[in-house]
Amino acid sequence: MIGSLFNGQRVRLTALKPEDAAVMARWYEDGEFSRLWDAMVARPRTEASIRKWFEETDASKDGYGFGIRLMYSDELIGYLYVDGIVWNHGAGWLAIAIGEAANRGKGYGLEAMNLALKFAFHELNLHRIQLTVFGYNERAIRLYEKIGFQREGTIREFLARDGRRYDMYLYGLLKREWDAGVRQD
DSSP: OOOOSSBOSSEEEEOOOTTHHHHHHHHTTSHHHHHHHOSSOOOOOOHHHHHHHHHHHHHOSSOEEEEEEETTSOOEEEEEEEEEEETTTTEEEEEEEEOSGGGTTSSHHHHHHHHHHHIIIIISOOSEEEEEEETTOHHHHHHHHHHTOEEEEEEEEEEEETTEEEEEEEEEEEHHHIIIIISOO
């Protein structure tokens, strides 16, 4: 029997809706959120620019974006996407963001990542998923390593923030590693 592809026990992956842009715009007003998510200059984003990103993601043939919602409500708590897919090699990139600080550290990211990996490996039939993470994002590093991602490289002193330089790490996970039970359900 085929299991549920988008539903976990506490979170579910959904399409991003136009009204989600207002919620996400509020997240971008938080400098910590922006600095965990993006190497670009931390800055607020408009609802219009976020809606444009939704449209571009939805039209892409090489990427899939999802809202992360609590299982029994419509509350958007984060988003993730699998993109940059190189179909002939079966490789793609994964990124996740949990919006409000109050929702971080509760295991929602772990559950959403496992749903995303199930989608990537068993629906898209990818062989490899990779991601990058900033050296100061220790919570995300613990999450990725718990799931089974392997650190494959370091981009030394990639970021300059608050007068310091930070490394960015490349992590990768192969389908056979995830299927072997390296992941934590």
